[in-house]
Amino acid sequence: MGRKLLLEHINVPGINTFDVYRSKGGYASVEKALKTMSPEAIVEEVKKSGLRGRGGAGFPTGMKWSFLAKPEGVARYLVCNGDESEPGTFKDRYLMTYIPHLLIEGMIVSSFALGANTSYIYLRGEMMPQVRILERAIAEAKAKGFLGKNILGTGYDLELYVQPGGGAYICGEETALLESLEGKRGNPRIKPPFPAIAGLYGCPTVVNNVESIAAVVPIINEGGDEYAKIGIGRSTGTKLISAGGNLKKPGVYEIELGVPVEEFIYSDEYCGGIANGKRLKAVVAGGSSVPILPANLILKTINNEARLMSYESLSDGGFVSGTMLGSGGFIAYDEDACIVRNTWNFARFYHHESCGQCSPCREGTGWMEKVLHRLEYGHGKMSDMDLLVDVSKKIEGNTICPLGDAAAWPVASAIRHFRDEFEWHVTNASEATSTNYGLAHYADPLKVVETA
Amino acid sequence: MLRVDEAQEPVEFSPALISKFDEIVSRYPQGKQKSGLLPILHLVQAEFGWVSAPAMDKVAEYLSILPIEVYEVATFYTMYFLRPQGKYVLEVCRTSGCCLVGAEKIMDHIEETLGVKEGEVTPDGLFSWRGVECLAACGFGPVLQIGPEYTFYENLTNESVDKLISDLKAKAKN
Numbered sequence: 001m002g003r004k005l006l007l008e009h010i011n012v013p014g015i016n017t018f019d020v021y022r023s024k025g026g027y028a029s030v031e032k033a034l035k036t037m038s039p040e041a042i043v044e045e046v047k048k049s050g051l052r053g054r055g056g057a058g059f060p061t062g063m064k065w066s067f068l069a070k071p072e073g074v075a076r077y078l079v080c081n082g083d084e085s086e087p088g089t090f091k092d093r094y095l096m097t098y099i100p101h102l103l104i105e106g107m108i109v110s111s112f113a114l115g116a117n118t119s120y121i122y123l124r125g126e127m128m129p130q131v132r133i134l135e136r137a138i139a140e141a142k143a144k145g146f147l148g149k150n151i152l153g154t155g156y157d158l159e160l161y162v163q164p165g166g167g168a169y170i171c172g173e174e175t176a177l178l179e180s181l182e183g184k185r186g187n188p189r190i191k192p193p194f195p196a197i198a199g200l201y202g203c204p205t206v207v208n209n210v211e212s213i214a215a216v217v218p219i220i221n222e223g224g225d226e227y228a229k230i231g232i233g234r235s236t237g238t239k240l241i242s243a244g245g246n247l248k249k250p251g252v253y254e255i256e257l258g259v260p261v262e263e264f265i266y267s268d269e270y271c272g273g274i275a276n277g278k279r280l281k282a283v284v285a286g287g288s289s290v291p292i293l294p295a296n297l298i299l300k301t302i303n304n305e306a307r308l309m310s311y312e313s314l315s316d317g318g319f320v321s322g323t324m325l326g327s328g329g330f331i332a333y334d335e336d337a338c339i340v341r342n343t344w345n346f347a348r349f350y351h352h353e354s355c356g357q358c359s360p361c362r363e364g365t366g367w368m369e370k371v372l373h374r375l376e377y378g379h380g381k382m383s384d385m386d387l388l389v390d391v392s393k394k395i396e397g398n399t400i401c402p403l404g405d406a407a408a409w410p411v412a413s414a415i416r417h418f419r420d421e422f423e424w425h426v427t428n429a430s431e432a433t434s435t436n437y438g439l440a441h442y443a444d445p446l447k448v449v450e451t452a
Numbered sequence: 453m454l455r456v457d458e459a460q461e462p463v464e465f466s467p468a469l470i471s472k473f474d475e476i477v478s479r480y481p482q483g484k485q486k487s488g489l490l491p492i493l494h495l496v497q498a499e500f501g502w503v504s505a506p507a508m509d510k511v512a513e514y515l516s517i518l519p520i521e522v523y524e525v526a527t528f529y530t531m532y533f534l535r536p537q538g539k540y541v542l543e544v545c546r547t548s549g550c551c552l553v554g555a556e557k558i559m560d561h562i563e564e565t566l567g568v569k570e571g572e573v574t575p576d577g578l579f580s581w582r583g584v585e586c587l588a589a590c591g592f593g594p595v596l597q598i599g600p601e602y603t604f605y606e607n608l609t610n611e612s613v614d615k616l617i618s619d620l621k622a623k624a625k626n
Contacts, residue, residue: 075481087547087586118481125494125531126587128602161479166490166529169585183489183521185528201484244549244590251591288548288586331549331590345548349585355528 048224055209088329232258286326291413549590
């Protein structure tokens with residue numbers, strides 16, 4: 001069993017209430033941080049922990065914090081990114097639903113470390129139930145003296161608010177999120193200036209993912225060095241993986257980074273294998289934006305080493321034969337899944353979610369969707385695959401924010417690894433509308449896994 | 453699309469609604485009341501079932517911003533309905549993870565059961581439905597949500613959808 005730092009008490013009845021959460025050692029990090037540590041010392045612990053942003057980019061959280069500008073007399077803000085919209089990702093919703101006080105505890109410690117006296121938790125608008133859960137938890141914490149004026153008599157003031165968005169994937173991008181929080185369309189800003197210099201209302205701002213902020217709690221409780229001992233290499237600590245698709249036991253799992261992918265998929269401790277006795281065809285390992293890999297490449301790297309659930313191992317081989325850990329949105333596809341249809345589905349998603357600000361993304365995502373639609377519905381041409389790769393290359397790197405890259409990668413990687421399935425959709429067009437290409441050779445040389 | 457040409461009734465915001473607006477605006481620094489726009493539009497939609505142009509004008513007036521600043525936001529975000537909907541809007545996730553476990557069949561079933569196409573309202577005014585993008589519940593698919601509370605219904609089957617629809621019909625009668 002791996003260590004559980006975030007979800008250890010998730011099954012304790014009433015853990016969503018202040019009293020039960022507190023009885024399990026909750027809010028200890030607030031007492032420790034506010035009473036015995038300086039803000040700089042907290043930032044130092046987070047740096048030592050090696051914690052990397054859990055929202056997808058994997059940028060070291062402590063370093064991000066140390067970039068925060070601190071001009072005299074200017075307010076600083078901490079904004080929690082709870083926009084969780086990346087297809088495949090549902091860990092933050094889970095955490096906030098069942099153990100909301102963990103996020104609030106992390107917000108108090110992090111806000112203190114950054115010198116913020118007003119902090120916002122921005123949730124995607126669809127998470128209205130979580131807005132209510134968090135607001136209730138905030139009221140409880142406030143009543144107990146952990147929020148508001150003069151927290152625990154330390155002289156530190158913090159107000160915490162929950163802000164719902166309006167339903168837009170792009171608001172998970174931090175500058176789009178800040179625009180949205182200011183009551184505007186979610187159009188990403190041109191960087192620099194980075195939010196650490198000019199963020200919310202033009203003030204220095206840190207934007208962190210829900211899970212990153214929650215991870216600050218065990219880091220402060222146990223110390224950054226202890227946290228860094230968990231995991232492998234530069235992938236320290238634990239990570240929430242939301243596993244979905246054709247798995248026997250989909251759900252949210254907290255893993256120590258470095259668990260082999262094969263163990264994660266097939267062991268009973270985690271996903272328990274592929275549902276309905278089917279075989280694995282492909283995996284999207286870190287949310288829809290990361291390259292899709294066929295079964296053989298997700299289980300073993302090109303050098304025939306076991307692939308691990310870590311930032312480094314998943315990206316081993318670059319985009320030629322690797323992928324990314326991303327947000328930890330793990331989607332498994334069984335032998336019946338149609339890669340062309342799935343790629344079209346993703347392309348439609350990105351077309352729908354493009355904010356329209358940059359032409360390569362606005363136009364390119366639309367064309368990719370159209371071309372993939374005709375391939376899926378039997379009107380494709382052999383030249384379409386090259387056309388799609390060409391369009392994806394013209395989006396990638398040519399937009400203000402990473403949504404363009406996120407839209408380009410799944411299409412390019414699907415064609416890279418599953419080109420024969422795309423070609424089959426052209427050569428066997430009528431067959432392709434009623435049957436699937438199946439497993440073909442993708443899972444080779446994977447052994448047949450016996451399922452109970 | 454926002455259709456300002458449609459004749460629309462003027463709206464009034466009740467004092468209770470206005471006091472909710474006031475509470476939201478108090479969360480932001482002085483002069484940054486525009487930050488309250490998205491939450492306020494949710495409250496308007498919860499009250500009236502959709503966000504009409506006259507309602508947006510009133511919101512602009514309340515926040516001391518231009519009407520266009522409200523229109524551009526309401527048309528950008530997908531959760532705001534710019535025309536009347538059924539009392540219950542079934543929003544079904546149609547993105548990859550849910551499709552792997554049958555979301556498309558659930559949408560077909562809803563279309564057949566309600567007898568209206570995506571975006572249309574049933575003749576009794578009770579229901580409309582639409583496909584929406586990933587709802588961050590990929591492990592529990594297929595899923596749908598119903599506003600304004602955005603209650604979640606997970607692991608849908610044709611039977612559970614039938615039951616949901618009949619429960620909502622019964623609820624509407626009472």
